[in-house]
Amino acid sequence: MANERPRPLVAGNWKMNGLRASSEVLSEIMAGYGAGLRNRADLLVCPPATLVAALAGAAKGAVGVGGQDCHAKASGAHTGDISAEMLADAGASHVIVGHSERRADHGETDAVVRAKAEAARRAGLVAIVCVGETQAQREAGETLTVVASQLRGSIPAGAMAADLVVAYEPVWAIGTGLTPTAADVAEVHALIRTELGTLVGEAEAGRVRVLYGGSVKPSNAAELMAVANVDGALVGGASLVAADFLGIARVYGA
Numbered sequence: 001m002a003n004e005r006p007r008p009l010v011a012g013n014w015k016m017n018g019l020r021a022s023s024e025v026l027s028e029i030m031a032g033y034g035a036g037l038r039n040r041a042d043l044l045v046c047p048p049a050t051l052v053a054a055l056a057g058a059a060k061g062a063v064g065v066g067g068q069d070c071h072a073k074a075s076g077a078h079t080g081d082i083s084a085e086m087l088a089d090a091g092a093s094h095v096i097v098g099h100s101e102r103r104a105d106h107g108e109t110d111a112v113v114r115a116k117a118e119a120a121r122r123a124g125l126v127a128i129v130c131v132g133e134t135q136a137q138r139e140a141g142e143t144l145t146v147v148a149s150q151l152r153g154s155i156p157a158g159a160m161a162a163d164l165v166v167a168y169e170p171v172w173a174i175g176t177g178l179t180p181t182a183a184d185v186a187e188v189h190a191l192i193r194t195e196l197g198t199l200v201g202e203a204e205a206g207r208v209r210v211l212y213g214g215s216v217k218p219s220n221a222a223e224l225m226a227v228a229n230v231d232g233a234l235v236g237g238a239s240l241v242a243a244d245f246l247g248i249a250r251v252y253g254a
């Protein structure tokens with residue numbers, strides 16, 4: 001079972017970008033999501049929370065729609081926050097948790113990220129748990145220990161491949177145009193697969209989709225997606241342009 005390669009997932013994280021007119025990007029993605037690609041890979045778009053319901057309505061399940069964050073609790077006095085249940089109610093299928101921008105801007109710890117991933121599961125969403133080292137940590141030779149520690153702290157006990165995706169995003173590669181070498185990506189993704197084996201069991205670990213994120217573009221997608229244990233991409237900037245997002249996804253099929 002662990003030998004079966006998971007079906008790839010190409011996910012777009014729009015971050016704090018997008019107005020109602022941006023639904024046009026989704027329309028273009030759907031128009032370009034032909035059978036050759038549809039048979040081989042899943043697509044997901046994670047717009048700002050203001051657009052989740054509209055895009056989920058327009059996507060009609062053909063392309064997944066996800067949130068970018070959720071609160072750990074289902075409801076309550078948490079001004080400005082959005083629960084996993086609310087995202088599910090709006091039509092989301094996934095939610096990103098623990099993105100390095102949330103960890104840095106909002107002080108989110110591994111424990112907070114795990115609580116959010118548990119909330120996603122409670123609400124019937126797939127949690128996309130993000131991990132990755134900073135430039136200083138890479139230069140200090142700490143990449144593998146940092147990523148392993150984040151995984152152990154952020155993955156909920158009893159997580160299953162059906163409710164978990166892991167995204168490896170080196171912080172220094174996000175939005176910079178820099179990417180790790182294929183060998184570096186392979187080393188970290190192999191570690192993630194091994195750690196998942198310990199955390200969720202070998203059989204489940206083999207089915208969890210492990211994405212690479214950080215300056216993925218149509219020009220480098222083929223090389224990055226060909227790396228062992230890379231089951232797709234979490235795309236930031238390039239996901240805002242349908243042609244670029246599709247250009248990345250099409251490494252899996254026309």
Ligand SMILES: O=C[C@H](O)COP(=O)(O)O
Pocket residue numbers: 013099169173174175176177213214215216234235236237238
């Ligand atoms: O969630 C997506 C990542 O942070 C990657 O962003 P980027 O593709 O703009 O480097």
